[in-house]
Ligand SMILES: [Zn+2]
């Protein structure tokens with residue numbers, strides 16, 4: 001069973017021009033499924049079109065918290081319509097980014113709640129982007145506790161204590177190549193406490209290539225193999241066993257065949 005890159009941006013310019021080769025290299029590396037994430041109306045449309053063209057590419061759609069200030073009632077209606085496509089397997093990435101604050105916090109909170117409403121209505125899982133906003137993100141999720149089907153914190157950068165809070169709520173945690181970075185000791189401590197039946201792996205490509213490929217400017221799904229091997233070693237698990245368990249977790253979470 002191959003690995004699944006649970007969070008990639010295959011429609012972004014760095015990757016979309018050469019998508020066939022990107023997919024070929026990914027398969028050769030053992031990463032044979034992909035969830036491509038849309039971040040604005042145009043990217044959402046592209047993500048769904050790409051998913052329709054490739055059997056093992058699925059899409060998630062949302063307006064990124066960075067762009068919350070642009071979201072109107074029409075944007076939300078359109079998003080909800082698109083999310084009903086059969087290749088759309090999740091709503092995301094949505095959440096709060098208090099690191100960059102590209103949109104006002106009040107707008108980010110409003111749009112996050114609107115996304116959660118869509119996920120609840122359509123019975124879809126939610127992919128959370130959370131930066132320097134852990135407590136408030138948990139608070140907003142608590143407000144609709146039990147109504148959201150499944151929740152994953154993508155590109156997890158919190159502590160082991162925060163990971164435990166997330167797990168206690170029944171949520172999932174996804175790690176990028178950041179966990180392989182020299183200065184990522186906190187993320188490694190967090191990864192140690194997440195059991196394979198609640199853990200997923202992603203590239204978040206084209207950003208952030210994992211070690212030992214960190215110098216490769218444009219990250220791509222093939223490189224996720226390094227993160228997967230690193231995590232298996234960190235958790236002192238046999239790689240094949242770890243990969244099989246994480247893929248099973250991913251398929252359950254996204255309800256993949
Ligand atoms: Zn993100």
Ligand SMILES: [Zn+2]
Pocket residue numbers: 007009037093204
């Ligand atoms: Zn992303």
